[in-house]
Amino acid sequence: MNKRNPLAIFNAGAFVGSLGGLIGLGGAEFRLPLLIGVFGFSALPAIILNKAMSLAVVAAALPFRANVVPWLAVFSHWQIIITLLAGSLIGAWLGAGWAIKLKSRLLYRLLAVLLVFIALALLMGHHPNVPSHQLFTGITLAIVGAIAGLVLV
Amino acid sequence: MGVAGGELLIPTIVLLFGVDLKLTGSLSLAVSLPTMIAGFTRYSQDESFAIIRTERKFVAIMVAGSFAGAFIGSRLLGIMPITYLLPLLAIILIISAVKVWQHS
Known part of the structure; x- marks a missing residue:
């Protein structure tokens, strides 16, 4: 039976x-098991295809969301974008060079634990209204950006 | 790694700035997009990228589906109350954590 029927791929x-449209994610972790488990790709091709699809989702989601979140609102927070982006581009640049070393078991597990902590922090509603310190916030953003850049590429 | 970038960016913006979750999603996309393009450009000469050409029919159909899904998701964003989004994001993060753990 051909599992790769066009409707299944589209769906x-x-x-x-x-x-991507609803939350603002590329959705890589959700797509990878489908590429491997449902469509039968082996690991490396699945990872490459997954990157391409995540890019397509991110590129489409940003303009599609503009009717709910106007461009002006997005770019009025340009300081947040620029600071995170500075970190993430450095992370991406380093990550591309270290690609093979980074595929370590420990890194994936650290990332998994980090995600659980973040989920709990969100659920506990820890939302400081005033950033503790401008410099601290900027550095934190750049570091998180760098980690995000490392894992994104 | 190609995983979990947005999952890190979104909660960081929410937790540090208390920015509305809908706006945060777009901010995260605005950071992710240039980063992914940069990574893609750097990797695209790698021979492993040939899979995109050899599987171009698969890629074209899934990209079409991805665009349709992104559109549907953005319409859902317009009607979904923000109080539902935060628990949904938390669930997505937990599922992501399990998936990322299984990668290793």
Whole structure:
């Protein structure tokens, strides 16, 4: 039986893409198991295809969301974008060079634990209204940006 | 690694600045997009990228589905109350954590 029927491929893309539109994610962790488990790709091709699909989702989601979140609102927070982006581009540049070393078991596990802590922090509603310190916030953003850049590419 | 970038960026912006979750999603996308393009440009000469050409039909259909999904998700964003989004994001983070753990 051919598991790669066009409707299944389209639906898998749409399912993960809807997370991009709704939340603002590329959806890579959700798509990878489908590429491997449902569509039968081996690990490396699946990772490459996954990167391409995540890029498509991110590129489409930003303009599609503009009717709910206007461009002006997004770019009025340019300081946040620029600081995170500075970190993430450095992270991406380093990550591309270290790509093989970074695929370590420890790094994936650290990232998994980090995600659980972040989820709990969100659920506990820890939202400081005033950033503790401008410099601290800027450095934190740049560091998180760098980690995000490392894992994104 | 190609994983969990947005999952890190979104909560960071929310927790540090208390920015509205809908706006935060777009801010995260605005950071992710140039970063992913930069990574993609750097990797694109790698021979492993040939899979995108050899599987171009698969890629084209899934990209079309991804665009449709992103559109549907953005319409859902317009009607979904923000109080539902935060728990949804937390669930997504937990699922992501399990998936990322399984990678290792």
